Amino acid sequence: MELMKNRWNNERRTQFFFWQDSNKVEVDLLELDGIETHLYETKYSQTPSADFFKGIKSFRGTAPIQRQRGNNFAIYAGYERQPRADAIIEDWKNLP
Numbered sequence: 001m002e003l004m005k006n007r008w009n010n011e012r013r014t015q016f017f018f019w020q021d022s023n024k025v026e027v028d029l030l031e032l033d034g035i036e037t038h039l040y041e042t043k044y045s046q047t048p049s050a051d052f053f054k055g056i057k058s059f060r061g062t063a064p065i066q067r068q069r070g071n072n073f074a075i076y077a078g079y080e081r082q083p084r085a086d087a088i089i090e091d092w093k094n095l096p
Helices: 004-011 050-062
Strands: 014-018 028-034 038-042 072-076 087-091
Touching: 028 050, 028 072, 038 050, 050 072
Parallel strands: 038 072, 072 087
Antiparallel strands: 014 028, 028 038
């Protein structure tokens, strides 16, 4: 909800969705922002793991080409930002 309020207050009219495939692999939040699709995974863990990226990889692997542009974020309970190949791991306290 905070992300939606942020976008609305900054006059960015993006759309938000939940995504799940037939194997119940999911992405917590999918944001359609013009031609970009941003993916957000939220995890209550202080230690990043490969499991953080399961939904992101599944979506990007099956999405049509027009939905391949955008950023991937894994929001976690840790204390530092960690850029990775699959996503930017961001601690929840430092979200813009």
